Amino acid sequence: MFRFLTAGESHGPCLTIIVEGLPAGLTVEKTIIDADLRRRQGGYGRGGRMKIEKDEIRFLSGVRHGKTLGSPITMQIENRDWVNWEERMNAAPVEAEIDHVTRVRPGHADFTGAIKYGHNDVRNVIERSSSRETASRVAVGGLCRQFLAQFGIAVHSHVLSVVEVGYETLRPMTPDAYPESMWDVVEASPMRCADADLTEKMIARILEAKREGDTCGGVFEVVALGVPIGLGSFSQWDRRLSTRLGTAMMSIPSVKAMEIGAGFGTTRTTGSHVHDVLRRSEDDRWFHLSNNAGGIEGGITNGEPVVVRVGVKPIPTLAHPLPSVDIETKENIDQSRYERSDVCVVPAAGVVGEAMMTMVLAEALIEKYGGDSIDEMMKHYRS
Ligand SMILES: Cc1cc2nc3c(=O)[nH]c(=O)nc-3n(C[C@H](O)[C@H](O)[C@H](O)COP(=O)(O)O)c2cc1C
Numbered sequence: 001m002f003r004f005l006t007a008g009e010s011h012g013p014c015l016t017i018i019v020e021g022l023p024a025g026l027t028v029e030k031t032i033i034d035a036d037l038r039r040r041q042g043g044y045g046r047g048g049r050m051k052i053e054k055d056e057i058r059f060l061s062g063v064r065h066g067k068t069l070g071s072p073i074t075m076q077i078e079n080r081d082w083v084n085w086e087e088r089m090n091a092a093p094v095e096a097e098i099d100h101v102t103r104v105r106p107g108h109a110d111f112t113g114a115i116k117y118g119h120n121d122v123r124n125v126i127e128r129s130s131s132r133e134t135a136s137r138v139a140v141g142g143l144c145r146q147f148l149a150q151f152g153i154a155v156h157s158h159v160l161s162v163v164e165v166g167y168e169t170l171r172p173m174t175p176d177a178y179p180e181s182m183w184d185v186v187e188a189s190p191m192r193c194a195d196a197d198l199t200e201k202m203i204a205r206i207l208e209a210k211r212e213g214d215t216c217g218g219v220f221e222v223v224a225l226g227v228p229i230g231l232g233s234f235s236q237w238d239r240r241l242s243t244r245l246g247t248a249m250m251s252i253p254s255v256k257a258m259e260i261g262a263g264f265g266t267t268r269t270t271g272s273h274v275h276d277v278l279r280r281s282e283d284d285r286w287f288h289l290s291n292n293a294g295g296i297e298g299g300i301t302n303g304e305p306v307v308v309r310v311g312v313k314p315i316p317t318l319a320h321p322l323p324s325v326d327i328e329t330k331e332n333i334d335q336s337r338y339e340r341s342d343v344c345v346v347p348a349a350g351v352v353g354e355a356m357m358t359m360v361l362a363e364a365l366i367e368k369y370g371g372d373s374i375d376e377m378m379k380h381y382r383s
């Protein structure tokens, strides 16, 4: 069974990640994981924190001489900002109360978290609800990416829209819609967008929002190429790959919507325009004439690219804050709290989406091809 746990506060000393269930003998490179962590830190619209952090992992267990042992893998990511928070985040009891946060921000976990856990200082909520945690997921994704590469699977993301700029619903999603050269353009774009014109428009839109003390959301797409036929199952609700991708993507903070393939687009036309016609090629391969299903039929991969589009809401912390309530005084207030914040994280959320996709596919591969070592798994896969 593949599983992972993450721990750590946003301004605590570090993030800790434990991953279990990857086979033994898999070659893993720290540099590949660190490159993913760097990609998550980027994108136009990020705030001051990303100038402080320089995320990289340290292996604490489960890897020896560049190969997995089959035992739990522990990774650690340092929070460089910790030195500025050491006193406020210290685990030891404090004499005097410090930095009490009580003006909850609409759209963040401040209100629900404070009521649920009975905290009178919202700082106790912010620390773990912060999307700093998504760095841990990207570290797991960096491991899974290297595992998937053994099976010829590659996972990418790109940004389709920011607020009202961009987004076509019925886009082609067959393998030729994703040429290798596209990903070089995406990686070079500050918006992780494949269209240079759109990149500029998105940046202008974010700047406009920033000037108004406002924030932006948008849509990113995650694509897995080279996925074999047969991952997932229709036999139980929770074994459908669509279910598992839904859970994975919707677990990303600020994600409010997800489509598989043409998604909502399929509801606005008729069956003859939606369903992907199956064909057999002259070199004896299965292929479909279109990919509106996003590579999944009956909860099982059908050999086409697995494609999901994911909707990210605008960042909750506004420089021009919305009205709210002070949970200590119970008074209605004109402005909730502002603290250092990102303005738009759609490109970064896309990198987190990639990580979630790699984990779902890794788990499904382990399930289907089983084995305690990578050699054993490859034997099952080849047969
Ligand atoms: C990579 C990333 C960075 C984020 N940065 C911020 C931020 O700087 N300020 C903020 O208010 N929200 C930020 N968010 C969004 C909040 O974490 C999220 O809205 C909050 O945890 C509440 O969860 P919910 O939106 O799913 O309800 C970020 C989200 C992601 C994915």
Ligand SMILES: C=C(O[C@@H]1CC(C(=O)O)=C[C@@H](OP(=O)(O)O)[C@H]1O)C(=O)O
Binding pocket: 010, 047, 048, 049, 050, 053, 129, 130, 131, 132, 133, 135, 339, 340, 341, 342
């Ligand atoms: C730290 C990260 O994102 C943070 C997510 C976040 C939030 O509220 O979710 C709020 C901000 O935290 P801070 O107040 O420390 O600047 C972001 O910087 C990160 O992505 O690594």
